[in-house]
Amino acid sequence: MPGGKRGLVAPQNTFLENIVRRSSETSFLLGNAQIVEWPVVYSNDGFCKLSGFHRAEVMQKSSTCSFMYGELTDKKTIDKVRQTFDNYESNCFEILLYRKNRSPVWFYMQVAPIRNENDKVVLFLCTFKDITLFKQPIEDETTKGWTKFARLTRALTNNRNTLQQLAPIGKHEVSHKQSRLAEVLQLNSDILPQYKQEAPKTPPHIILHYCTFKTTWDWVILILTFYTAIMVPYNVSFKTKQNNIVWLVLDSVVDVIFLVDIVLNFHTTFVGPGGEVISDPKLIRMNYLKTWFVIDLLSCLPYDIINAFENVDEGISSLFSSLKVVRLLRLGRVARKLDHYLEYGAAVLVLLVCVFGLVAHWLACIWYSIGDYEVIDEVTNTIKMDSWLYQLAISIGSPYRYNASGTGQWEGGPGKDSLYITSLYFTMTSLTTIGFGNIAPTTDGEKIFSVAMMMVGSLLYATIFGNVTTIFQQMYANTNRYHEMLNNVRDFLKLYQVPKGLSERVMDYIVSTWSMSKGIDTEKVLSICPKDMRADICVHLNRKVFNEHPAFRLASDGCLRSLAVEFQTTHCAPGDLIFHAGESVDTLCFVVSGSLEVIQDDEVIAILGKGDVFGDVFWKETTLAHACANVRALTYCDLHVIKREALLKVLEFYTAFANSFSRNLILTCNLRKRIIFRKISEVKKEEEERQRAKNEVQLTIPQDHPVRKLFQKFKQQKELRNQGASAASQLDLEKNQLLHRPHSSMQNGEGKGQEAGGSGGTDSCDSGITKSELRIDRAGEARTPAAVTPLLHSPLPGGAGSPHPFCPIPEQALQAALHETRLELREDIQTLGGRLGALESQVAEIIKLLSDKRRPSTGPQSDIFTVSRPVSPDSEKDEGL
Numbered sequence: 026m027p028g029g030k031r032g033l034v035a036p037q038n039t040f041l042e043n044i045v046r047r048s049s050e051t052s053f054l055l056g057n058a059q060i061v062e063w064p065v066v067y068s069n070d071g072f073c074k075l076s077g078f079h080r081a082e083v084m085q086k087s088s089t090c091s092f093m094y095g096e097l098t099d100k101k102t103i104d105k106v107r108q109t110f111d112n113y114e115s116n117c118f119e120i121l122l123y124r125k126n127r128s129p130v131w132f133y134m135q136v137a138p139i140r141n142e143n144d145k146v147v148l149f150l151c152t153f154k155d156i157t158l159f160k161q162p163i164e165d166e167t168t169k170g171w172t173k174f175a176r177l178t179r180a181l182t183n184n185r186n187t188l189q190q191l192a193p194i195g196k197h198e199v200s201h202k203q204s205r206l207a208e209v210l211q212l213n214s215d216i217l218p219q220y221k222q223e224a225p226k227t228p229p230h231i232i233l234h235y236c237t238f239k240t241t242w243d244w245v246i247l248i249l250t251f252y253t254a255i256m257v258p259y260n261v262s263f264k265t266k267q268n269n270i271v272w273l274v275l276d277s278v279v280d281v282i283f284l285v286d287i288v289l290n291f292h293t294t295f296v297g298p299g300g301e302v303i304s305d306p307k308l309i310r311m312n313y314l315k316t317w318f319v320i321d322l323l324s325c326l327p328y329d330i331i332n333a334f335e336n337v338d339e340g341i342s343s344l345f346s347s348l349k350v351v352r353l354l355r356l357g358r359v360a361r362k363l364d365h366y367l368e369y370g371a372a373v374l375v376l377l378v379c380v381f382g383l384v385a386h387w388l389a390c391i392w393y394s395i396g397d398y399e400v401i402d403e404v405t406n407t408i409k410m411d412s413w414l415y416q417l418a419i420s421i422g423s424p425y426r427y428n429a430s431g432t433g434q435w436e437g438g439p440g441k442d443s444l445y446i447t448s449l450y451f452t453m454t455s456l457t458t459i460g461f462g463n464i465a466p467t468t469d470g471e472k473i474f475s476v477a478m479m480m481v482g483s484l485l486y487a488t489i490f491g492n493v494t495t496i497f498q499q500m501y502a503n504t505n506r507y508h509e510m511l512n513n514v515r516d517f518l519k520l521y522q523v524p525k526g527l528s529e530r531v532m533d534y535i536v537s538t539w540s541m542s543k544g545i546d547t548e549k550v551l552s553i554c555p556k557d558m559r560a561d562i563c564v565h566l567n568r569k570v571f572n573e574h575p576a577f578r579l580a581s582d583g584c585l586r587s588l589a590v591e592f593q594t595t596h597c598a599p600g601d602l603i604f605h606a607g608e609s610v611d612t613l614c615f616v617v618s619g620s621l622e623v624i625q626d627d628e629v630i631a632i633l634g635k636g637d638v639f640g641d642v643f644w645k646e647t648t649l650a651h652a653c654a655n656v657r658a659l660t661y662c663d664l665h666v667i668k669r670e671a672l673l674k675v676l677e678f679y680t681a682f683a684n685s686f687s688r689n690l691i692l693t694c695n696l697r698k699r700i701i702f703r704k705i706s707e708v709k710k711e712e713e714e715r716q717r718a719k720n721e722v723q724l725t726i727p728q729d730h731p732v733r734k735l736f737q738k739f740k741q742q743k744e745l746r747n748q749g750a751s752a753a754s755q756l757d758l759e760k761n762q763l764l765h766r767p768h769s770s771m772q773n774g775e776g777k778g779q780e781a782g783g784s785g786g787t788d789s790c791d792s793g794i795t796k797s798e799l800r801i802d803r804a805g806e807a808r809t810p811a812a813v814t815p816l817l818h819s820p821l822p823g824g825a826g827s828p829h830p831f832c833p834i835p836e837q838a839l840q841a842a843l844h845e846t847r848l849e850l851r852e853d854i855q856t857l858g859g860r861l862g863a864l865e866s867q868v869a870e871i872i873k874l875l876s877d878k879r880r881p882s883t884g885p886q887s888d889i890f891t892v893s894r895p896v897s898p899d900s901e902k903d904e905g906l
Contacts, residue, residue, distance in 0.1 A: 044218065656696070
């Protein structure tokens with residue numbers, strides 16, 4: 026709790042305590058007004074005794090007491106009771122109910138609705154009073170035929186408990202109890218409390234001890250207390266009569282403020298032994314009178330005003346001057362407030378320094394009092410030259426002198442300012458264990474005091490400055506931990522030779538994370554808190570996510586608490602990759618601050634900012650997705666992430682929320698779906714290639730060109746070879762020997778092939794090209810004995826299944842075919858050259874005709890189309906015809 030706020034001051038629901046306290050003399054039930062049949066949620070002991078039921082038996086039964094109805098219960102009254110509950114009204118009834126032993130009892134029943142802070146009826150308060158004695162005695166089978174007086178006598182005899190309650194009541198007590206009962210059962214809003222969270226109520230004239238005014242006032246009193254602790258010992262030791270009007274007025278004002286503080290303490294709450302805030306004025310007064318009243322009263326008496334009068338006797342003045350020391354008891358106020366500030370290191374440090382200076386001031390006053398008392402020997406009326414006061418007077422040039430002609434006393438000596446400063450100097454050097462020795466005790470009293478001061482000073486020095494060291498260590502504990510972590514990281518990076526770029530990223534991440542979290546381990550802090558408190562803290566930490574996204578609006582409190590516990594906060598530095606392309610997407614991320622970019626195929630496809638969500642809709646999918654892009658932080662980002670397993674577990678339990686969540690949550694970037702796009706660089710490259718192909722000259726070869734004929738023959742021979750190989754593999758192995766020819770016939774075939782190749786005919790040329798196809802295609806293959814032997818070809822037309830031998834083509838035939846093809850190509854080239862020459866001559870003639878403007882018109886006209894007609898074999902034939 027902040028400041029000095031202590032005690033159980035949190036809002037609390039005190040409805041039940043108020044009802045129990047105010048209805049201690051009645052029997053009552055509390056029913057839930059928001060459930061069908063208004064079940065009982067609480068019943069006091071009085072109702073249990075009155076009805077004979079145990080509290081466990083009454084709970085969850087209808088608060089209309091329908092379980093106590095019997096055959097004699099009035100039906101109309103039952104309808105009125107139910108109508109009152111249905112309409113959420115307040116009413117009273119006289120109804121006959123039956124106890125657990127089925128004995129009938131007349132009850133005076135009152136029903137009052139209880140509302141909450143939203144003006145909604147949440148409870149019903151039903152109070153009961155036994156009025157059987159005031160009703161006509163009930164006639165049953167055992168009393169049938171009896172007179173009314175006899176039945177009344179039996180009823181009174183059977184209800185001894187009621188008689189005992191009514192017997193001692195006098196006239197005055199009856200009227201008092203009736204008025205109190207009316208006050209308790211009064212159904213207006215002033216008396217009946219509300220079922221809601223209420224802060225502790227205090228009377229108007231009572232001041233809360235943790236309010237702002239009381240805190241400020243306590244600081245003022247604390248400062249004045251230190252002022253008193255400094256001035257009182259000084260005035261007592263140096264025997265000053267404050268005839269100065271300014272100081273007299275100031276001290277009087279301080280005394281008045283302390284008197285006002287006494288009055289305020291009579292009206293200030295305090296913390297009771299149970300931790301509760303006590304606001305009862307009577308208890309406050311009694312507590313203050315027993316504790317601090319006497320001390321505060323003695324410390325604020327106006328002693329200075331009494332000493333200011335000149336005609337006051339010296340003894341009385343000395344007495345009152347001594348009583349001023351009682352004001353030092355005001356330092357008890359510091360002790361009262363000390364536990365409020367012990368957790369603040371700086372405040373404790375300042376307080377310890379003030380205490381050390383205050384103790385040194387007190388000891389300086391005592392040191393001067395001892396020296397002033399012993400400097401003059403009252404028996405011999407001589408001055409002690411070994412006293413530190415005499416030595417100080419000689420050193421500063423203000424010696425003591427004896428006034429024999431006047432007062433007959435010693436006069437002179439150092440001034441009070443010099444005496445006080447010197448005394449404070451000596452006590453400070455002694456307390457800090459320095460002790461220069463220029464001021465030393467000489468008399469027995471001074472030595473005894475010095476010994477005591479050194480003992481006290483050693484303990485005080487060790488305590489105060491030992492605590493100061495601890496305080497400084499605590500103040501710089503986080504800083505030391507931060508530098509230790511940085512040194513460990515630097516050593517790690519140096520040991521494993523991490524690259525410079527990665528090292529800089531690691532250091533930047535650590536520094537930025539520390540600046541955001543201040544080195545606080547969130548998980549460690551949450552582990553200290555109980556489960557309920559931990560869930561509340563997590564809901565607070567994730568409040569931005571829950572408030573900004575509509576997917577969480579329909580979530581119940583339990584659902585939000587379950588989700589909040591599973592959320593984790595992640596801090597990212599610029600350049601950090603949250604997701605890598607290809608890795609599994611097992612988290613859902615909510616961006617709270619900062620910006621990120623989504624990169625697919627080295628292209629930024631999305632930039633995410635505050636309020637965006639990215640990840641995968643894994644609650645709709647059965648398989649785990651692979652990230653199709655990289656997600657990289659652009660700035661320092663805070664992300665709230667939840668794991669896939671944790672989210673699915675919550676959604677599986679809260680099915681209603683799962684439907685709303687899946688319907689309302691829209692991902693800004695779904696990393697499961699890959700975006701299909703084309704890069705501009707690729708489009709430009711394709712356009713350039715298309716333009717280049719368009720500008721290139723396309724060469725077309727006629728169908729009857731020898732080159733085209735040559736490749737066609739190669740293609741035909743390849744097809745025939747493939748067909749022959751497949752046919753040969755299907756023949757039976759037993760006929761292989763019949764298919765072979767003698768070696769001599771193979772040689773004759775080769776010789777014939779060579780002769781055919783050398784003939785130079787058209788048929789030999791074609792056959793040579795056809796036969797050479799096999800050798801060209803199989804030039805890179807290894808020659809085996811099987812390759813040298815003849816291969817089978819397709820069967821002869823005349824024989825059924827008779828093989829047709831196919832022999833390899835000799836090299837001479839292949840060379841002859843190539844030579845003939847070369848000759849044909851040469852002839853075609855020469856023909857093309859002749860045609861190009863004819864075209865050039867025709868173009869020159871056309872240019873000549875166009876440029877010759879002086880040509881006579883009477884001459885023969887030549888047709889330009891005829892002239893420009895190219896010469897071709899077909900045209901020559903046409904002209905010959």
